[in-house]
Amino acid sequence: MIEVRNLTKRYGDVTAIHDVTFDVNKGEILGFLGPNAAGKTTTMRVLTCFMPATAGTARVAGYDVFQQSLEVRRRVGYLPENAPLYMDMRVKPYLEFVAKIKGVDPRERDKRVRRVMGICAIEHVSDHIIGHLSKGYRQRVGLAQALVHDPPVLIFDEPTNGLDPKQIIEVRELIKSLAGDHTIILSSHILPEVSMTCQRVVIINKGTVVAMDTPANLNTKLKGSQTIILQVKGPVKDVLTALKAVDGVVEVKTKGSERDSVWRYDVESHPGQDIREHLAAKVVQNNWGLMELTTVGMSLEEIFLQLTTEEEGVQA
Ligand SMILES: Nc1ncnc2c1ncn2[C@@H]1O[C@H](COP(=O)(O)OP(=O)(O)O)[C@@H](O)[C@H]1O
Ligand SMILES: [Mg+2]
Numbered sequence: 001m002i003e004v005r006n007l008t009k010r011y012g013d014v015t016a017i018h019d020v021t022f023d024v025n026k027g028e029i030l031g032f033l034g035p036n037a038a039g040k041t042t043t044m045r046v047l048t049c050f051m052p053a054t055a056g057t058a059r060v061a062g063y064d065v066f067q068q069s070l071e072v073r074r075r076v077g078y079l080p081e082n083a084p085l086y087m088d089m090r091v092k093p094y095l096e097f098v099a100k101i102k103g104v105d106p107r108e109r110d111k112r113v114r115r116v117m118g119i120c121a122i123e124h125v126s127d128h129i130i131g132h133l134s135k136g137y138r139q140r141v142g143l144a145q146a147l148v149h150d151p152p153v154l155i156f157d158e159p160t161n162g163l164d165p166k167q168i169i170e171v172r173e174l175i176k177s178l179a180g181d182h183t184i185i186l187s188s189h190i191l192p193e194v195s196m197t198c199q200r201v202v203i204i205n206k207g208t209v210v211a212m213d214t215p216a217n218l219n220t221k222l223k224g225s226q227t228i229i230l231q232v233k234g235p236v237k238d239v240l241t242a243l244k245a246v247d248g249v250v251e252v253k254t255k256g257s258e259r260d261s262v263w264r265y266d267v268e269s270h271p272g273q274d275i276r277e278h279l280a281a282k283v284v285q286n287n288w289g290l291m292e293l294t295t296v297g298m299s300l301e302e303i304f305l306q307l308t309t310e311e312e313g314v315q316a
Helices: 040-049 070-074 091-101 106-119 135-147 165-178 189-196 215-223 236-245 274-286 298-304
Strands: 003-009 012-023 029-033 055-060 074-077 151-158 183-188 200-205 208-213 227-231 249-258 262-269 289-295
Touching: 003 040, 003 200, 012 040, 012 055, 012 200, 012 208, 029 040, 040 055, 040 074, 040 151, 040 183, 055 262, 070 074, 070 298, 091 208, 106 135, 106 165, 135 151, 135 165, 135 236, 165 183, 165 189, 183 189, 189 215, 208 215, 208 249, 227 274, 236 249, 236 262, 236 274
Parallel strands: 029 183, 029 200, 074 151, 151 183
Antiparallel strands: 003 012, 003 055, 200 208, 227 262, 227 289, 249 262
16 A cells, blocks of 8 residues: 655755565555654655655555655545644634535535544544644544545654554544554554554664564563575575574575575574574584574664653553
8 A cells, every 4th residue: 555665864964764664554654663764754754745755656555756746635634742722713613614625526525624533532622723722632633634524544753742642542543443444554752652552663763674573572572583694605595494493493584695595594482592502503404505694683772772661541
């Protein structure tokens, strides 16, 4: 549903994102997790046609965000970091106004506005002035404006930022209830938020994607499993099978680029087990060439340290 390929955005000398690539499947909630200044907002602004990228491409629902931005906008609901609310307007007239500028058929407008007010549970404040609402309710109005033209894709930039624990839970539940019918990207700098809400997580740091996995797998990685990189000269299929059979191996990935039949293997091991010598022995037993064996320092762990990993008062 969303395809991001090698996206780079520079602001003058500042490279905000570099070579960002990921996909979001239809009906999925993808967490876009990263510390401050990682490039989350920049990526989302490109995807919502707010500004062009410096390089790379992005497609939403099959349309290119640069060349077919009208088609993209029609299909995307966007909740920016600061919801675009008119504080002195009342809720329902505001949503009717947004529906109008988003091109909702005049005959459908009233029905649509009532529907999104129902979804976001704001019917009872429909004639309240937005500026008088609590932050949690304002955020719901922000979600309602993103939904009003019934877009299949939703992009929410740190939607629970600044809310109190009770409001956070409510907004999360609301977002979860939108999945399935919608494809959602949700950004956050809070680890538990994405683990609870999202099926898959992309971790971005200093403008580059550093990990992409399910919350469960990321958790294992966080708990200190180790990645060992091997360069082995030998028949790739056999090497792969042999490495996978070594005790303590969780996963082995090969990375293309064949050079004189030397392939790179990324071996992920169970936490707390040093399997380097077993891997080396296996390669040597088979008379393959062991060109390199290194462990990767858990850079992921360092990034996690910068994320908010606990939330006071929020219980799932
Ligand atoms: N309009 C801008 N002009 C210059 N630099 C910017 C601008 N917007 C963002 N940046 C820089 O780009 C980087 C990524 O920012 P941003 O996408 O807002 O990150 P995040 O949303 O993850 O906090 C940061 O270093 C930020 O200072
Ligand atoms: Mg941001």
